[in-house]
Amino acid sequence: MSVGEEPGYEHPDWRTQRSGFRYFFYDKHHGRGGENVSQWRPEITDEEEFQIFDDADRLELADETGNLYGVLSDDNGQIRVIGTLQQQVAKFPVQRATDPWHGYPFYPVSADRHVRQPPPNRHMPREVLRRMLDVEALTRRQYKRLRKGQNA
Amino acid sequence: MTATIKLQPSYRYPNEDISWAGECTWTGGICFGTDDGNLLLPAYDGAKPQSWLINRDTVNGMAFGTQFAVASSPTEVTWLPRGGELHVLYAGGAHDVVALTPTLFLAPLGPHGILSLMRDSDRWRVGIGTAKGEQTFIYRLCPLHPQTGRHLVAGAGRTKGLVLYECDSLGGDFTLSFRDLPDYDLVDVCHLHSPNHPCAVAALASDRTLFVTPDIRKVVPIQLTVSDLEGTGYTLKALGSHLIVLTSRALYILENFIEKFAKGELQAPSKSPVYTLPVEASEVYVAYDEYLLLEADDAIHALRIKELLDSAAQSNSERPTVFKAGQFAGEGYGSTPFATGGSTLSESEVMPAAVNALESPVRHLDLATSLC
Numbered sequence: 001m002s003v004g005e006e007p008g009y010e011h012p013d014w015r016t017q018r019s020g021f022r023y024f025f026y027d028k029h030h031g032r033g034g035e036n037v038s039q040w041r042p043e044i045t046d047e048e049e050f051q052i053f054d055d056a057d058r059l060e061l062a063d064e065t066g067n068l069y070g071v072l073s074d075d076n077g078q079i080r081v082i083g084t085l086q087q088q089v090a091k092f093p094v095q096r097a098t099d100p101w102h103g104y105p106f107y108p109v110s111a112d113r114h115v116r117q118p119p120p121n122r123h124m125p126r127e128v129l130r131r132m133l134d135v136e137a138l139t140r141r142q143y144k145r146l147r148k149g150q151n152a
Numbered sequence: 153m154t155a156t157i158k159l160q161p162s163y164r165y166p167n168e169d170i171s172w173a174g175e176c177t178w179t180g181g182i183c184f185g186t187d188d189g190n191l192l193l194p195a196y197d198g199a200k201p202q203s204w205l206i207n208r209d210t211v212n213g214m215a216f217g218t219q220f221a222v223a224s225s226p227t228e229v230t231w232l233p234r235g236g237e238l239h240v241l242y243a244g245g246a247h248d249v250v251a252l253t254p255t256l257f258l259a260p261l262g263p264h265g266i267l268s269l270m271r272d273s274d275r276w277r278v279g280i281g282t283a284k285g286e287q288t289f290i291y292r293l294c295p296l297h298p299q300t301g302r303h304l305v306a307g308a309g310r311t312k313g314l315v316l317y318e319c320d321s322l323g324g325d326f327t328l329s330f331r332d333l334p335d336y337d338l339v340d341v342c343h344l345h346s347p348n349h350p351c352a353v354a355a356l357a358s359d360r361t362l363f364v365t366p367d368i369r370k371v372v373p374i375q376l377t378v379s380d381l382e383g384t385g386y387t388l389k390a391l392g393s394h395l396i397v398l399t400s401r402a403l404y405i406l407e408n409f410i411e412k413f414a415k416g417e418l419q420a421p422s423k424s425p426v427y428t429l430p431v432e433a434s435e436v437y438v439a440y441d442e443y444l445l446l447e448a449d450d451a452i453h454a455l456r457i458k459e460l461l462d463s464a465a466q467s468n469s470e471r472p473t474v475f476k477a478g479q480f481a482g483e484g485y486g487s488t489p490f491a492t493g494g495s496t497l498s499e500s501e502v503m504p505a506a507v508n509a510l511e512s513p514v515r516h517l518d519l520a521t522s523l524c
Contacts, residue, residue, distance in 0.1 A: 122209055148225075
């Protein structure tokens with residue numbers, strides 16, 4: 001199954017608890033994209049990837065345009081690395097109501113000058129990190145490190 | 153640099169969230185970067201605290217020229233003439249910025265390479281070096297002593313292990329090399345300032361593994377595992393003869409680590425105390441070869457290393473830990489030149505891996521009684 005020209009698959013039964021969003025797993029973000037395409041680490045399962053998305057929707061970890069962001073914690077409260085460039089925050093670009101969502105590891109890779117938006121439209125929206133802190137998805141220390149682009 | 157300054161025990165600013173701390177060339181004291189992008193100078197010599205906007209995002213690194221400062225953030229690298237307004241040098245994010253000289257600066261750009269900034273008269277020469285064909289993530293940089301007129305800079309790579317950057321005195325003719333450390337996510341690197349080993353460095357991985365080499369140019373590092381370290385590795389600093397490790401769980405002081413390293417004692421079993429300060433700090437900085445600047449939730453705590461160790465010596469809360477050293481399997485240096493080319497590195501002189509276990513007393517310190 002694919003969306004448009006991009007191969008991948010959508011799990012037939014998985015919907016987010018709050019909004020009922022569908023989710024599509026793009027091959028290009030799972031080891032079959034180019035070197036400039038963000039990649040999930042192989043050990044992150046589809047269930048875990050969807051869990052990040054579900055939590056992001058449930059906790060409303062959204063920027064002002066509706067993009068969602070999420071993290072995956074381990075049993076000790078440490079933020080797991082989810083991307084091949086050691087990313088710890090995933091981004092889920094906002095979709096039309098009829099389309100499935102998808103996501104990819106996003107941050108704390110520093111902003112690329114070619115694709116970033118200039119301040120105050122920050123690469124990783126500060127209000128989203130703040131929201132993660134407020135809903136206790138992050139500790140204060142993790143928040144302080146991530147906002148600086150450091151590993152948490 | 154020998155410290156003659158006396159820092160306050162703590163620095164708090166109700167309306168500012170400090171995100172960086174370090175030495176200030178302008179004042180001879182310390183200064184701060186903030187979440188709102190400000191450069192903050194504490195009160196000094198009777199002067200009131202001062203603040204300037206130096207970046208439009210959270211400051212994560214700062215370095216000083218004589219009459220200006222350079223600041224990095226996740227979205228841009230900027231400079232600020234003293235008393236002037238900020239200017240953007242690079243419209244993308246960096247993880248830090250370091251000074252090689254008062255006019256030459258480098259900033260690690262993560263997967264986008266290394267940013268070189270040269271102040272030349274009244275202009276800036278800006279360049280970016282990348283490793284062609286390699287997926288790299290350059291996270292931290294640490295200048296070493298210049299060798300034969302060339303600058304040497306060690307780096308922590310989150311995907312390609314140790315990084316070695318060389319350039320001439322003007323920042324040109326540079327070379328970027330990697331010593332691949334498969335499966336290790338290096339999050340910091342520091343110069344060991346060992347008189348007999350001018351190119352000695354240590355690096356820290358996020359899993360708390362330490363790597364040490366007496367010469368980053370030629371010698372394969374040995375791997376050290378300190379069993380009592382806990383949490384996610386954040387930061388590695390050298391302070392005097394001691395090695396400082398910050399993790400998500402605590403601050404650790406590996407007492408006289410550098411001295412033992414210089415004597416070759418890390419190659420054989422020996423005792424080495426590790427002091428633990430169980431704090432939740434998001435970063436640690438060093439200042440004037442004497443102070444640790446601990447970034448806590450709501451303040452910067454200035455801790456004098458001598459007083460910390462004196463306090464530790466009086467502590468009764470000791471328990472044993474183990475240093476496990478050795479068993480490193482790394483490839484020799486590969487040389488990946490920048491587009492402008494440069495000399496390549498010679499083949500590695502491989503130092504035999506050491507396997508040893510060091511019994512080390514660990515003392516736990518209490519922050520409240522350790523603040524100087």
